[in-house]
Amino acid sequence: MVLSRTSQYAIQALIYIATQAPGVPVLNRDIAERLNVPAAYLAKILQNLCKHGLLDSFRGRLGGFCLREGMHKSTLMQVLLLTEGPDFTQNCILGLKRCSDETACPLHLRWKPVKNKIIAMMNDMTLEDLAKAVLTGKYRLADLPVAAMPAR
Amino acid sequence: MVLSRTSQYAIQALIYIATQAPGVPVLNRDIAERLNVPAAYLAKILQNLCKHGLLDSFRGRLGGFCLREGMHKSTLMQVLLLTEGPDFTQNCILGLKRCSDETACPLHLRWKPVKNKIIAMMNDMTLEDLAKAVLTGKYRLADLPVAAMPAR
DNA sequence: CTCCTTAAAGAGTTTTTTGTCCAAATTATA
DNA sequence: TATAATTTGGACAAAAAACTCTTTAAGGAG
Numbered sequence: 001m002v003l004s005r006t007s008q009y010a011i012q013a014l015i016y017i018a019t020q021a022p023g024v025p026v027l028n029r030d031i032a033e034r035l036n037v038p039a040a041y042l043a044k045i046l047q048n049l050c051k052h053g054l055l056d057s058f059r060g061r062l063g064g065f066c067l068r069e070g071m072h073k074s075t076l077m078q079v080l081l082l083t084e085g086p087d088f089t090q091n092c093i094l095g096l097k098r099c100s101d102e103t104a105c106p107l108h109l110r111w112k113p114v115k116n117k118i119i120a121m122m123n124d125m126t127l128e129d130l131a132k133a134v135l136t137g138k139y140r141l142a143d144l145p146v147a148a149m150p151a152r
Numbered sequence: 153m154v155l156s157r158t159s160q161y162a163i164q165a166l167i168y169i170a171t172q173a174p175g176v177p178v179l180n181r182d183i184a185e186r187l188n189v190p191a192a193y194l195a196k197i198l199q200n201l202c203k204h205g206l207l208d209s210f211r212g213r214l215g216g217f218c219l220r221e222g223m224h225k226s227t228l229m230q231v232l233l234l235t236e237g238p239d240f241t242q243n244c245i246l247g248l249k250r251c252s253d254e255t256a257c258p259l260h261l262r263w264k265p266v267k268n269k270i271i272a273m274m275n276d277m278t279l280e281d282l283a284k285a286v287l288t289g290k291y292r293l294a295d296l297p298v299a300a301m302p303a304r
Numbered sequence: 305c306t307c308c309t310t311a312a313a314g315a316g317t318t319t320t321t322t323g324t325c326c327a328a329a330t331t332a333t334a
Numbered sequence: 335t336a337t338a339a340t341t342t343g344g345a346c347a348a349a350a351a352a353c354t355c356t357t358t359a360a361g362g363a364g
Contacts, residue, residue, distance in 0.1 A: 001236075001243045001267075002154055005322065008247040015258060028341075041323050047342070060331025063340040084153075088278060091153045095160040097295050106282045106291040107228075110273050115153075117266050130258045139258040145250050157352070182313075193353050212361030215310040298312065
């Protein structure tokens with residue numbers, strides 16, 4: 001209804017990483033398994049988040065991905081502007097190139113406040129907050145096959 | 153951000169038809185031109201709306217598309233359930249198959265009220281209302297090349 | 305009846321999104 | 335130093351969405 005699969009995977013992965021001990025790299029493979037998401041595709045998404053400074057990556061043994069210093073405070077909006085593109089917040093619901101208060105589509109007046117609620121929500125939620133919520137155990141990040149294999 | 157191009161075209165076309173004299177068929181070609189949308193593609197969309205009873209179609213001279221009797225009162229939600237699919241209102245924002253109050257993703261609690269606003273809005277807006285709004289001249293249905301060629 | 309105009313139907317094409325595969329490059333550890 | 339584990343990068347493949355083309359059926363008007 002609102003987000004591309006790429007954005008969904010990105011948010012899930014970032015929240016998952018944020019639930020893990022900071023500074024300890026998390027393997028792409030483990031994230032993909034945990035989220036039940038295609039690993040090779042997720043790797044591309046994480047690479048992109050690295051390029052944009054949200055994550056740090058490390059190769060070789062003990063490699064993986066960490067949230068970059070300070071990025072626990074990142075909002076979902078920051079993530080979505082990367083994954084959905086910079087005009088995520090600016091699209092007309094009818095797809096018009098220009099649709100503003102002055103030159104509006106017939107839905108604009110009704111849509112605007114709703115859209116603003118979406119934006120406010122995305123600006124308000126941080127990875128930290130969401131990770132905390134997940135750690136309470138009340139919420140789930142992925143579908144059924146949680147496959148909670150212990151660390152062995 | 154929310155709607156597929158197919159849905160956008162469908163809504164635009166239906167509103168446009170609703171602004172025209174009822175019972176007088178409107179040509180696909182004219183709609184496509186007016187909305188600046190690919191005609192062959194729009195034809196498929198209109199066919200689909202016919203199959204689902206929103207429109208009537210007529211072939212040959214004086215042919216075209218009309219809103220079916222009573223369908224001026226259709227809501228955008230009725231349209232979207234056809235164009236986006238029946239679970240348009242039920243998707244989890246993170247893409248989880250199951251996400252409800254009991255088994256929720258970490259965004260669910262914040263997303264739910266926003267989603268309900270979207271649904272309420274779509275349930276509230278009818279083609280009739282939107283057509284009236286357009287007829288005031290304050291709103292535009294399509295991008296720049298309105299090509300307001302008089303009826304000749 | 306014939307011609308022209310229109311939508312219907314179906315196959316096909318293009319573009320975008322999603323997903324895969326494999327050969328480097330990098331790094332810890334034995 | 336050799337090896338195994340990991341990300342990186344690029345090409346590739348599959349699926350879905352958007353769009354096109356062509357033929358057929360139907361209807362109105364001369």
